Amino acid sequence: xKLFNENIDKSKxxxxxxxxxxxxxxxxxxxxxxxxxxxxxxxxCVYCGYLFRVPxxxxxxxxxxxxxxxxxxxxxxxxxxxxxxEYDEKLKKAKKATGLKEAIVCGTCKIGGYNTGLAVMDSYxxxxxxxxxxxxxxxxxxxVCLEKQLPLIIFCASGGARMQEGxxxxxxxxxxxxxxxxxxxxxxxxxxxxxxPTTGGVTASFAMQGDIILAEPKALIGFAGPRVIKQTVKDxxxxxxxxxxxxxxxxxxxxxxxxxxxxxxLAHILSxx
Amino acid sequence: xxxxxxxxDTYNDVSSAxxxxxxxxxxxxxxxxxxxxxxxxDFFEVKGDRCLGDDNAIITGVGRINGRxxxxxxxxxxxxxxxxxxxxxxxxxxAGYRKSMRAIRQAEKxxxxxxxxxxxxxxxxxxxxxAKGQGTVIAEHLxxxxxxxxxVIAVILSEGGSGGALALALSDKLLLLENSYFSVISPExxxxxxxxxxNKAHLAAESLCLTPKDLKKFGIADDIIREKKDYSRxxxxxAVYKLEKKVEEYLKELDKYTGDELVAKRYDxxxxxxxxx
Numbered sequence: 001x002k003l004f005n006e007n008i009d010k011s012k013x014x015x016x017x018x019x020x021x022x023x024x025x026x027x028x029x030x031x032x033x034x035x036x037x038x039x040x041x042x043x044x045c046v047y048c049g050y051l052f053r054v055p056x057x058x059x060x061x062x063x064x065x066x067x068x069x070x071x072x073x074x075x076x077x078x079x080x081x082x083x084x085x086e087y088d089e090k091l092k093k094a095k096k097a098t099g100l101k102e103a104i105v106c107g108t109c110k111i112g113g114y115n116t117g118l119a120v121m122d123s124y125x126x127x128x129x130x131x132x133x134x135x136x137x138x139x140x141x142x143x144v145c146l147e148k149q150l151p152l153i154i155f156c157a158s159g160g161a162r163m164q165e166g167x168x169x170x171x172x173x174x175x176x177x178x179x180x181x182x183x184x185x186x187x188x189x190x191x192x193x194x195x196x197p198t199t200g201g202v203t204a205s206f207a208m209q210g211d212i213i214l215a216e217p218k219a220l221i222g223f224a225g226p227r228v229i230k231q232t233v234k235d236x237x238x239x240x241x242x243x244x245x246x247x248x249x250x251x252x253x254x255x256x257x258x259x260x261x262x263x264x265x266l267a268h269i270l271s272x273x
Numbered sequence: 274x275x276x277x278x279x280x281x282d283t284y285n286d287v288s289s290a291x292x293x294x295x296x297x298x299x300x301x302x303x304x305x306x307x308x309x310x311x312x313x314x315d316f317f318e319v320k321g322d323r324c325l326g327d328d329n330a331i332i333t334g335v336g337r338i339n340g341r342x343x344x345x346x347x348x349x350x351x352x353x354x355x356x357x358x359x360x361x362x363x364x365x366x367x368a369g370y371r372k373s374m375r376a377i378r379q380a381e382k383x384x385x386x387x388x389x390x391x392x393x394x395x396x397x398x399x400x401x402x403x404a405k406g407q408g409t410v411i412a413e414h415l416x417x418x419x420x421x422x423x424x425v426i427a428v429i430l431s432e433g434g435s436g437g438a439l440a441l442a443l444s445d446k447l448l449l450l451e452n453s454y455f456s457v458i459s460p461e462x463x464x465x466x467x468x469x470x471x472n473k474a475h476l477a478a479e480s481l482c483l484t485p486k487d488l489k490k491f492g493i494a495d496d497i498i499r500e501k502k503d504y505s506r507x508x509x510x511x512a513v514y515k516l517e518k519k520v521e522e523y524l525k526e527l528d529k530y531t532g533d534e535l536v537a538k539r540y541d542x543x544x545x546x547x548x549x550x
Contacts (some may be wrong), residue, residue, distance in 0.1 A: 002369060022413075027289065081491075081548060082481070082482045084480050085480055086467075129311070132547070132548060137546055156347060161435075161436075161457045161458075162469070163457060163458055163463050163466065163467060163481075165457075165484065166456065166457050166481045166482050167455055167456065167457060167488060167491065167548070168438055168481065168491065168548035169494060170435065170436070170456075170457040171458050171543075171546060171548045173415060173436060173439055174415060174419070174439065175543050175544060175546065177412070177415040177416055177419050177443070178419050178540045178543045178544055179544070181414070181416055181419055181420050181540070182540065184416075189327075195414055200436075201435070201436050201457070202437045203408035203409075203412070204396075204407075204408045204411035204412050204415075204440075205412050205415060205436075206412070207408075207412070208406075208409040208412040208413070209412050209416060222401060222403050222408065223396070223398075223402075223407040223408035223411070223436075224398035224403065224407070225355050226397075229398050229399065229403065230400050231396075232399060233399055233400055235400075238400065241400070241403070242403060248543075250404055250405075250406065251406075252406050252409055
């Protein structure tokens with residue numbers, strides 16, 4: 001006698017399939033942690049405090065006053081100006097993985113009650129690389145800040161210029177510089193927060209042009225990548241080379257701020273300007 | 274040494290971009306000092322950044338071109354092996370960019386147009402360079418050259434290597450020598466990272482759209498200077514003559530504006546530069 005009817009129509013099964021939980025591995029302590037748990041804990045390792053990279057939308061939640069963020073340029077996406085091989089596939093992947101159209105989210109919001117422009121780069125989108133649209137979203141936001149007389153805060157997280165957009169990516173270094181210059185001429189405050197990693201053409205342009213430059217602890221910040229430098233000098237790199245702490249010692253940044261204190265720090269700076 | 278020159282405007286040789294890069298890297302190609310010596314009889318070199326030291330990879334000075342005094346900022350790679358070592362193979366350190374910023378400020382003080390002669394594989398990637406703020410200094414250099422109230426004409430002589438070249442390329446007018454290139458990354462670097470095979474550098478060069486014709490098509494370059502066949506230090510005068518004429522023509526146009534108007538136009542030009550056709 002059969003105990004179970006094996007011919008039950010499984011398509012009528014109403015039990016929803018549970019989404020497979022995603023785990024992240026901490027680079028510091030090697031422990032595996034539930035991704036949702038990490039990102040609900042300020043994107044920090046619950047065991048050792050290692051700072052994971054923060055998705056742009058999560059960062060905005062951490063920094064902006066609740067319900068005040070109004071996004072600008074949400075639909076802007078790369079036009080693949082060079083028709084670079086395999087670039088469209090990489091873009092599709094990045095869009096699917098992040099839910100974003102580009103490696104930066106821009107808008108206006110309040111922080112501690114102060115109105116400001118806020119741009120947050122997302123290193124999960126093609127390593128936060130800067131192409132035509134990242135540059136354009138920044139210049140558009142700077143234009144809004146100029147019109148509305150707002151300060152501008154940019155959270156930087158980038159592997160540098162986006163290779164697949166070639167010279168068009170490099171051009172964004174000039175364009176963002178001009179946008180920042182216009183804010184300077186208008187006497188508007190510009191603050192950058194350097195997060196892990198901030199490198200290449202982003203470092204050599206708008207990231208290091210802040211009136212005030214903050215950084216997260218141990219963030220990798222530099223112009224050339226550490227591997228390239230090691231290959232060039234054919235020697236070991238100094239301890240803590242290209243970390244936020246190293247840059248502070250060399251006089252390149254103003255302050256290292258713990259992730260949990262960034263909101264208050266920014267509110268404080270805004271209150272002083 | 275056979276230099277590669279274009280025959281007409283419609284050729285579409287698949288490996289043309291790679292030939293471009295190889296020609297730009299040829300040993301006997303004229304460098305900044307060759308142009309400076311051909312352009313001015315009375316060039317006075319101005320050295321040191323008043324902070325960290327000096328850098329032979331960037332030459333700054335004052336000289337007259339057709340009777341008009343210019344600030345000239347050039348990137349030099351060196352010809353002999355000793356020169357190359359002294360110039361760090363044309364890879365500037367922060368001191369070089371700081372020296373260049375000194376020159377830019379002086380150009381504004383004395384109301385002199387600036388001529389930038391660009392030729393670098395890239396800014397130097399060394400430990401000291403990072404420690405002295407290579408990223409910061411390029412960022413600041415971009416800000417300064419963008420806002421200077423005198424005409425800025427930039428010429429890419431051979432290698433336009435990424436940010437290290439861009440610092441001097443932000444200008445009112447950008448010209449490229451016919452066999453120069455301007456790229457966000459070297460073809461070898463691109464091939465190694467994106468194609469996982471540095472032997473595919475010729476394909477990367479093609480994909481990167483780094484030739485003068487590409488840059489003109491994108492609206493990034495204003496003009497291309499033709500080169501003589503077998504272009505070298507020994508026959509630099511043809512290209513120099515062409516360059517002189519172009520500079521004169523551009524200055525006629527740019528001289529019509531006040532300092533503030535020039536800056537406003539420069540900002541508009543860059544903000545409206547979408548970079549695709």
